[in-house]
Amino acid sequence: MEKKIAVYICTGCGIGEALDIDALSKVATGEYKTPICKNHGFLCGQEGVELIKNDIEAEGANTIVIAGCSTRINYDVFNFGPDKIVERCNLREQVIWCHPADDEDTQMLAEDNLRMALVKQKNMNLPEPYQVENMSKTVLVVGGGFSGLTAALESAKAGYQTVLVEKEAALGGYVGKMYKQVPMKAPFTELEENSIPALIKAVEDAGVKVYTSATLENTAGAPGMFDVTINQNGSTVEERVGAIVLATGAKPYDAEKLGHLGYGKYENVITQAQLEEMAVAGKLEASKVAFIQCAGSRDQEHLPYCSAACCIESMKQALIVKEKNPEANVYVYFKDIRSNGQYEHFYKKAQQEGVIFIKGDVTEITESDGTLTITADDHTMGTQSEADEFDLVVLANGMVPSAALGDVVEEPAQDEAAAAAEEPKVQAPAIIKSNLLNLAYRQGPELPELKYGFPDSHYICFPYETRRTGIYAAGVVRAPMDMLYAQEDAVGAALKAIQCIEATAVGQAVHPRSGDMSFPEFNMTRCTQCKRCTEECPFGAINEDEKANPLPNPSRCRRCGTCMGACPERIISFKNxxxxxxxxxxxxxxxxxxxxxxxxxxxxxxxxxxxxxxxxxxxxxxxxxxxxxxxxxxxxxxxxxxxxxxxxxxxxxxxxxxxxxxxxxxxxxxxxxxxxxxxxxxxxxxxxxxxxxxxxxxxxxxxxxxxxxxxxxxxxxxxxxxxxxxxxxxxxxx
Known part of the structure; x- marks a missing residue:
């Protein structure tokens, strides 16, 4: 487009008193021959905005430089449509508010900032959004447990076609096998019936297409155009989807590794999952039961992290024992009770029902005449305690995300690229082949994982996001959490998948540059096939053809420019x-x-x-x-x-x-x-x-x-x- 530049200098917020505005204006009109340069005392106010709009309409201004506050302020106020270039020059936060007023150095800084803004807009063009061909707005949910069913239901209720894939013959997952559930609503004190049957019916009534006894054989493409091959009982079917929610859950930590707590040695030392089975089968008959928390969790020899749900689940099971036998004695040995949020009410309920909580480390479990004895260091009393005649000892053995249950896939290509570049290699996240997604990405078949095997993307700012654009993790595959949190997580991930679909449909980026319509363009005539861009892209947005030429996938791209910085030939650029x-x-x-x-x-x-x-x-x-x-x-x-x-x-x-x-x-x-x-x-x-x-x-x-x-x-x-x-x-x- 032929640019007509207009510069507007705000004199409000102390800018006019701190700077020589006439000298600043001469930078625009004198050095850069800008045809329009005006100042205003309240540029972000109605009168100031109308001033700019009038010049756009009457003078044909289409490239606007606004010298005033930070780009992080009033970005909506200074939005004049997708056909206008708007560049901001920070004179407030990074000039007059942190440097002396009416000072030579401050004036020089302001003028340099304006020069940079003028040069920047001179070198940018309006981005042309990438349009996906044969765009799909279907949401695929992988995993038919509590989180997966919730995500699928919420996607369908929002009006999006939804496909659900579950590897087992029946939906429900781990939660579906529970006798009863923790409370999910106020007052958060009463056990609830298993919600899975009602949830399955709601999913079916919402029109979700369900594949059971099915796995993803292959996942290719990018947001808006993922092509997935679903293997169901040996036959395959193809589905095109716009975004994916990974809700494959977690597995209990292998209790066989907890021999020091008597598992595998004594028949009546069981896991939380086994107690659920006993309760469902009507075989839970015990008069004295002990629950041992952090059995493998928060332990550098096993699971270094807290598994989040164990404390609440043990309280629930303790109340189930009391429900079956009100006279039963129930003890909970714990390091720290973690009853987050509203579940503090549930903790108090367990105490009121007579469950005894002992803060201490279990040091030994022995058996004599069919009953179990527990020796523990009682931290409250500062002594060693011993309790015997337990019918059952239940280990809260924590959870391992399904994404981490597989073999590590080596990435030799990354080593080669680093060697070729003669520079150290960035420590890449482990990539696990766990047969969840089977991605057709050169960077690996599954999601890169964070510490401990959770495939999150940015644990502070972007929950649900993974390092593969358009794929969102939900529930305990993403992080350890209780059921209430998992329900919220599934809704959030479904919403993120929908946002991704709608952004992709108009060529916009997702987080963190949400709304950005630019994407990298490659001048292939100078490409040397060095693989730097393909190796260093954090999101797998660039594949390679058979000749090692980069094959960009624009709808996977998050517009960070890492590929641009990586390229030694500088053949990668964005319009802006x-x-x-x-x-x-x-x-x-x-x-x-x-x-x-x-x-x-x-x-x-x-x-x-x-x-x-x-x-x-x-x-x-x-x-x-x-x-x-x-x-x-x-x-x-x-x-x-x-x-x-x-x-x-x-x-x-x-x-x-x-x-x-x-x-x-x-x-x-x-x-x-x-x-x-x-x-x-x-x-x-x-x-x-x-x-x-x-x-x-x-x-x-x-x-x-x-x-x-x-x-x-x-x-x-x-x-x-x-x-x-x-x-x-x-x-x-x-």
Whole structure:
């Protein structure tokens, strides 16, 4: 499109008092020959918005640069339709609220920010949304247990065709075999009848297409066009679906590994599942029963995590024992009782019914004359206790997600790519072949898993999301949880699947860049088949053909730009985000000569955590170093090393990469972007040495959104180190 640029400078919120607006306007009209440049005291108000709309209508303005508050504020107010380019220039949070008013350095910062915004819009075009052919809006639910049935029912009730696949001959899963259920509604004190029969009927009445005794033989494609092959009793059927909910549940931890607690040694040491079977069969007759919590859970030798539902289930079973025999003595040995939320009422109910709770570690179980004796360290009394004549000892043996029940699939291609690139390899998540989805992805047949085998994507910000776009995990396959939580989880995952379908239908990205209509474009004439883009994509959005050329799947893409940063030939770009765009923004910043004694620090800041943290520093009026110039990036994974080369050649004294935290408790919204950036940065020393520069001039750091109060010290410390190094020798050669 032929651009007609209009610049609008807001003078409200103290901007007009802190800056020379006339000088700022001359940057637009003088340096960049912008035909329209206006200022207003309340640009986000009705009058200000009408000012812009009038210019759009009367003057034909179609590329709007708004210099005022953060991009994270008023984004809906400054939405002028999909046929308009809107670029924001932050003068408030990252200029006047964190730097002195009416100051030369503050003015220079504001002018540089406007230059970057003008250059950015000059290098961007309107994205053209990717349209899926033969788009499907069907939701596929894999797993017919409590969570799967709930997700399928909610999808169908929302008006979406739904397909449910269950590997067993009957629906219901683990919950379907229960005698009774924990309370699911107020007052959360009474046992409930098994809800599975009613849930199955509701699913059938809602028109869900159900396949039992069935598995997924193959899952190919992407959101909006997943082609799944379902094997049912030896025959196959094809279904095209738009999104997938994985609700395959969990399995009880193998009690055979709990011999130290008497399992397999004594007949009357059983598991929670076995007690349910006894109750269903009418064979639960006991006068003295002990429940041992965390039997394998919260144990580094077995399951390091809490299995979440065990405490509530033991309370339920204790009440079932009391229901069968009101005179029965029931003991619960626990490390910590975890009765989350409303289930605190259930805990009190068990106490009122006479269930005795003992905080202690069971050290030994012995048997004599058919009865069991438990020896435990009683933490409450500080002594060792011994109780005998138990008819049954029930082990709360925790749960293992079905996604983790399989063999680890090695990924030799990743090793080859890392070796070819002569750089360290990002630690890839384990990929388990567990025959749940059988994905036709080059990155592996199942979902990458997090710690302990749960296939979550981002445990803080994006529950239900997995690392395969359009596939959402629900229930205990995603995380340990009780039934009430699992019910909510299934509804949430169904909603996410529907959101994905509707976003894909109009060419929009899902989280975290929800609504983004851009997608990566490949200039294949220069591709060297290095495999970097296919290996480093966190979401499996790029396959390869038989010649190792990348085959992008745009509806899988989450628009992070990691592939763009990975490509050594720089052949990957977006309509509104590219290597030349950021490079030109770097070059647009004015770097004073050495004699001016005004050093410059360039920050590439992740838009997900670092930019919000910088904004919050401004909102709290925390003053920080005025040498910095900030360029937001979609993810540090999109960092291309040429940008650092450009910055050093331009004369910047230092470059700081600010990305999300990563590791076991990672927060990177694109899984491994900041980690990849640090790995790429490990190669920068060679480039800096070639330029005669110290490698200490370039550094990566991680922040989360709540680190805003640490930012001033972080920047001041880096600035002090750069002062010791002295000016960039390239400064006067730009």
């Amino acid at each position: 985000y590219s290597v030349p765009m950021i490079g030109n923004m770097v070059k647009a910043i004015e770097v004073p000569e050495e004699a001016d004694e005004k050093p410059r620090i360039l920050i590439f800041a992740c838009e997900n955590d670092a930019i919000p943290a910088l904004d919050m520093a401004g909102m709290n009026h925390l003053e920080y170093n005025s040498w910095v110039r900030i360029i937001p990036v979609r993810c540090l994974g999109s960092l291309n090393l040429i940008w650092i080369n450009d910055a050093m050649a331009k004369g910047f004294d230092g470059v700081l990469l600010m990305g999300c935290k990563h590791g076991d408790d990672y927060q990177c919204h694109f899984m491994k972007g900041s980690e990849l950036a640090e790995i790429r940065l490990s190669k920068i020393s060679e480039t800096l040495n070639r330029l005669g520069l110290e490698s200490e001039r370039v550094r990566a750091t991680t922040v989360n959104i709540m680190d805003y109060d640490k930012i001033p010290a972080m920047l001041d410390e880096f600035a002090a180190e750069l002062e010791e190094l002295g000016p960039n020798p390239m400064k006067d050669f730009q």
